[in-house]
Amino acid sequence: MSRFRDAFLEMMVAERGASKNTIDAYRRDLEHYEAFLTHRGVSVDRADGADISDYLAGLEAEGVKSTTAARRLSALRQFHRFLFAEGITGSDATASVDSPRTGRPLPKYLSEEEVDRLLAAARDVEGAEGLRLTCLLELLYATGLRVSELVTLPASAARREEPFLTVRGKGGKERLVPLSPASQTAMRDYFPARHSFLSAGVDDSPFLFPSRSEEGHLTRQRFGQQLKALALESGLDPAKVSPHVLRHAFAAHLVAHGADLRTVQQMLGHADIATTQIYTHVLNERMAKLVAEKHPLAKRRLGQARGMGKRSD
Structure with missing residues (x-):
């Protein structure tokens, strides 16, 4: 069975530019699925919808999260579609299988006022560290970059005159991301201070945010720690603040x-518009809350409800 899996994974790399992390995740999910089929004496090319439904039911019985089950089913769908497209099977075994209900939570994000407080706290940090923190935050909030994309930006990004970045994202795909005037200014102010973060004896670095780490650039973990420290300084709950939360804030505030949702999708580097549509749900929730709190009829009904709740003596 592994030969089919290996052929599928080779296709994912060659035709879709899947990253090593993506391939490793697919391999783990497919190996788990194949072990289930082997246990019941069914080969991959003979599996049908009932086998897959039983596999999913087994995951539920084991207490596997619905989001994990949905991810595994997504891998199985692509795998079985590949087998069908290659003529290995006569049909797509996943065609009749329903996806698990994930109950996907809305993304957590900061308000515009909270982002302003974080930026103010970064500007209050003195010296090269403050310039770097301000640059990191301005870039992250202006572009919505993934933290891995942010910390590995090339030094050439600060030398460009164009008001945009060329970012290499998941699967090696490139996209253009516009820069705000504030983020451009922050990069210009920070760039002369880069040498402060170079290792002893090193003249320069290919990275915009070099460090003495093994990777040669600021690590995601270190930046996450710095963000939480800034949260404390700005009076925010550190548990609410992370690089990914700022990426959500970028998208939610734009929407x-x-x-336009398609524009936000392109800037975030989402392969599927459905991933970006979660931010419309955030907006809908905010609008519903605003109406409930501010609309005069809603206020009147709330007052009536409170009045009805009072006991008469």
Whole structure:
């Protein structure tokens, strides 16, 4: 059975540019599925919808999260579609299988006022560290980059005159991301201070945010720690603040101010518009809360409800 899996994974790399992490995740999911089929004496090319439904039912019985089950089913769908497309099977075994309900939570993000407080705290940090923190935050909030994309930006990003970045994202795919004037200014202010973060005896680095780490650039973990320290300084709950939360804030604030969803999708580097649509749910929730709190009829009904709740003596 592994030969089919290996052929599928080779296709994912060659035709879709899947990253090593993606391939490793697919391999683990498919190996788990194949072990289930082997136990019941069914080969991959003979599996049908009932086998897959039983596999999913087994995951549920084991207490596997619905999000994990949905991810595994996504891997199985692509695998079985590949087998069908290659003529290995006569049909797509996953065609009749329903996806698990994930109950996907809305993304957590900061308000515009909270982002302003974080930025103010970064500007209050003195010296090269403050310049770097300000640059990191301005870039992250202006572009919505993944933290791995942010910390590995090339030094050439600060030398460009164009008001945008060329970012290499998941699967090696490139996208253009516009820069705000504030983020461009922050990069110009920070760039002369880069040498402060170089290892002893090192003249320069290919990275915009070099460090003495083994990777040669600021690590995701270190930046996450710095963000939490800034949260404390700005009076925010550190548990609410992370690089990914700022990426969500970037997208949610754009959508709230009327940005086109396709444009936001391109800037975030989402392969599927459905991933970006979660931010419309955030906006809908905010609008519903606003109406409930501010609309005069809602206030009147709330007052009536409170009045009805009072006991008469």
